[in-house]
Amino acid sequence: MKKARTxxxxxxxxxxxxxGHLACQGCGATLAMRYVLKALGQKTVLCIxxxxxxxxxxxxxxxxxxxxxxHCAFExxxxxxxGVKAGLEMVGDxxxxxxxxxxDGGTFDIGIQALSGAxxxxxxxxYVCYDNEAYMNTGIQRSSATPYGAWTTTTPVKHFxxxxxxDIVAIMAAHRIPYLATASxxxxxxxxxxxxxxxxxxxxxxxxxxxxxxxxxxxxxxxxIKLARLAVQTCYFPLFEVEWxxxxxxxxxxxxxxxxxxxxxxxxxxxxxxxxxxELIQAGIDRQWHRLLRLASEREKLSVGGE
Amino acid sequence: MKNKxxxxxxxxxxxxxxxxxTPMSLGSMxxxxxxxxxxxxPLIDLNNCLQCGICWKFCPDAAIVIENEFPVIDYDYCxxxxxxxxxxxxxxxxxxxxxx
Numbered sequence: 324m325k326k327a328r329t330x331x332x333x334x335x336x337x338x339x340x341x342x343g344h345l346a347c348q349g350c351g352a353t354l355a356m357r358y359v360l361k362a363l364g365q366k367t368v369l370c371i372x373x374x375x376x377x378x379x380x381x382x383x384x385x386x387x388x389x390x391x392x393x394h395c396a397f398e399x400x401x402x403x404x405x406g407v408k409a410g411l412e413m414v415g416d417x418x419x420x421x422x423x424x425x426x427d428g429g430t431f432d433i434g435i436q437a438l439s440g441a442x443x444x445x446x447x448x449x450y451v452c453y454d455n456e457a458y459m460n461t462g463i464q465r466s467s468a469t470p471y472g473a474w475t476t477t478t479p480v481k482h483f484x485x486x487x488x489x490d491i492v493a494i495m496a497a498h499r500i501p502y503l504a505t506a507s508x509x510x511x512x513x514x515x516x517x518x519x520x521x522x523x524x525x526x527x528x529x530x531x532x533x534x535x536x537x538x539x540x541x542x543x544x545x546x547x548i549k550l551a552r553l554a555v556q557t558c559y560f561p562l563f564e565v566e567w568x569x570x571x572x573x574x575x576x577x578x579x580x581x582x583x584x585x586x587x588x589x590x591x592x593x594x595x596x597x598x599x600x601x602e603l604i605q606a607g608i609d610r611q612w613h614r615l616l617r618l619a620s621e622r623e624k625l626s627v628g629g630e
Numbered sequence: 631m632k633n634k635x636x637x638x639x640x641x642x643x644x645x646x647x648x649x650x651x652t653p654m655s656l657g658s659m660x661x662x663x664x665x666x667x668x669x670x671x672p673l674i675d676l677n678n679c680l681q682c683g684i685c686w687k688f689c690p691d692a693a694i695v696i697e698n699e700f701p702v703i704d705y706d707y708c709x710x711x712x713x714x715x716x717x718x719x720x721x722x723x724x725x726x727x728x729x730x
Contacts, residue, residue, distance in 0.1 A: 332683045342707035343659035349711035386655035545712035
């Protein structure tokens with residue numbers, strides 16, 4: 324060892340997620356939890372429905388997190404969180420942040436009506452959806468978050484999924500909730516800043532966190548961060564925030580938009596795709612990205628001309 | 631290690647009466663030494679370390695701790711995913727075959 328320079332860490336050193344958990348090697352969901360808890364701190368309650376995290380946390384009577392967790396039924400993440408928040412307010416606790424922490428199955432498919440209800444009531448909760456694009460812990464079944472062209476055990480190579488991914492962010496933006504953001508585990512500082520910001524806002528806040536899954540995506544465990552970064556750089560998963568369903572702000576605009584094939588070729592679940600299908604995926608991404616740019620620039624025009 | 635805040639022991643209930651009325655967690659998962667899952671072992675060459683903290687930041691197992699301003703790998707828990715070696719900007723982490 325040589326220099327004794329002080330280390331400058333970009334995130335706080337406090338750890339609320341302990342080692343010893345049951346996640347696969349290179350799991351993106353654990354990283355998401357680690358960063359979110361670093362931002363929210365000790366005064367947090369989590370409501371976790373059936374998802375990877377209800378397994379990762381460990382069996383009864385153990386837990387790998389230093390914050391209380393309420394394990395709830397699959398479809399009730401948002402409803403349980405609303406209930407926990409109402410209960411805490413009844414006993415006079417106004418500080419504690421209540422977080423509903425669900426996977427993409429519990430958000431896009433099974434929990435969407437409870438989520439929509441909570442967003443409509445504007446309950447004071449943070450809803451986090453960590454998206455690994457299939458039902459991973461039950462054995463990689465297709466969900467409505469699975470993208471076009473992907474292999475899963477229920478969409479085999481011969482009949483790969485030919486529907487696009489559901490646009491959950493647009494659905495939540497249509498609820499006109501106070502704050503909504505997408506985040507990625509490859510940009511922890513961005514995720515940390517948004518979570519800190521969301522903590523100060525009252526009302527329903529929604530987070531869509533991109534969490535690669537090496538097991539289900541058939542990628543190498545060491546590529547987790549590389550994949551998450553490529554997803555942002557190819558505009559497959561852009562990072563932006565929406566306030567009140569109208570104010571779109573793009574947080575990270577890639578200088579040079581990379582072709583999506585760079586991202587697809589690292590994953591075994593896309594290995595069967597032909598040139599033609601990749602072109603279709605690229606066209607879909609371009610369309611989504613232009614739509615997002617338009618929404619963000621309209622807001623800029625409004626703030627210049629209108630105020 | 632400062633990671634181990636709670637008891638790192640297995641909890642054994644001798645009878646039903648020992649169990650809590652509401653099913654709640656009583657202990658930490660720290661007794662579960664996930665280091666045994668590892669096939670490849672990360673080794674940090676501290677002479678080339680830039681002290682950037684990127685390996686610490688991207689460890690999914692929180693198995694890299696900062697001690698005396700340098701990253702130290704906790705081999706009790708490291709699952710050997712290789713993320714730290716892939717993301718290290720100085721490329722000073724190497725993955726070596728685990729000898730069992």
